[in-house]
Amino acid sequence: MKSKVLTVQHLDVAVEDRILINDLSFNVYGGALTCVTGENGVGKTTLVKALLKHKRNSTKQVHFLVRPDQVQYVPQFRNVDDDYPLKIKDFVSLSLQNSFLPWLTKSEKDRIENVLKITKLTEIENEPLGRASGGQKQRAYLAQALVTDPKLLILDETTASLDKQSRVYLLQVVVDIIKRTGAAVMFITHDPELINRFGDYDLEIANHHGEMHRVKGGQA
Numbered sequence: 001m002k003s004k005v006l007t008v009q010h011l012d013v014a015v016e017d018r019i020l021i022n023d024l025s026f027n028v029y030g031g032a033l034t035c036v037t038g039e040n041g042v043g044k045t046t047l048v049k050a051l052l053k054h055k056r057n058s059t060k061q062v063h064f065l066v067r068p069d070q071v072q073y074v075p076q077f078r079n080v081d082d083d084y085p086l087k088i089k090d091f092v093s094l095s096l097q098n099s100f101l102p103w104l105t106k107s108e109k110d111r112i113e114n115v116l117k118i119t120k121l122t123e124i125e126n127e128p129l130g131r132a133s134g135g136q137k138q139r140a141y142l143a144q145a146l147v148t149d150p151k152l153l154i155l156d157e158t159t160a161s162l163d164k165q166s167r168v169y170l171l172q173v174v175v176d177i178i179k180r181t182g183a184a185v186m187f188i189t190h191d192p193e194l195i196n197r198f199g200d201y202d203l204e205i206a207n208h209h210g211e212m213h214r215v216k217g218g219q220a
């Protein structure tokens, strides 16, 4: 039996005065990949942002069963141009800069090393992030989120700009992380092939409503 990390009950999602999603209920489970799908503009990103507003103050409608610092969001867009000079390993360590010490502890360094290994970035850890390929950049964003050891990881169209090989490679890394850590991953995507191959659940949003399906052949 998978453990719930988030429950959503009878939630309405609106922008300004316009209702995007009406009376939405679903659960997100640890150890599983929950895909969030729907046409452009149905409100997938707005839904995720509405959920994240409650990570510190759960309500009956949006109830997180994990601590706020155990929830990580990797947004759809980042402004990282070709001249961005920070080394990949330093970029990944930015998530740990909230600690009290101005330097990284041995255990933090070990965590960074481990995450770089899992995301297959070790070989290029000293390269500037700006010079990395699209797929390597996405893996660096993922690594930055993973270094805090999240129990719920939300990925917003992380594979959208990648070629097929890089998309599959990234999802294999994500599924591997789910298996190793038991984390829950919510993955906004338009890619039916990735959903069918890697997804456990599909939260499909259409006509202002959302429905959760089990994906046949899912891993959970």
Ligand SMILES: Nc1ncnc2c1ncn2[C@@H]1O[C@H](COP(=O)(O)OP(=O)(O)OP(=O)(O)O)[C@@H](O)[C@H]1O
Residues within 6 Å of the ligand: 015, 016, 020, 038, 039, 040, 041, 042, 043, 044, 045, 046, 047
């Ligand atoms: N802050 C805002 N103010 C007003 N309208 C907004 C705001 N944010 C989003 N919208 C509108 O809400 C709708 C849903 O946007 P959203 O980005 O959530 O869709 P999406 O399903 O994630 O789309 P896509 O698949 O194209 O990324 C769109 O019509 C968008 O223009």
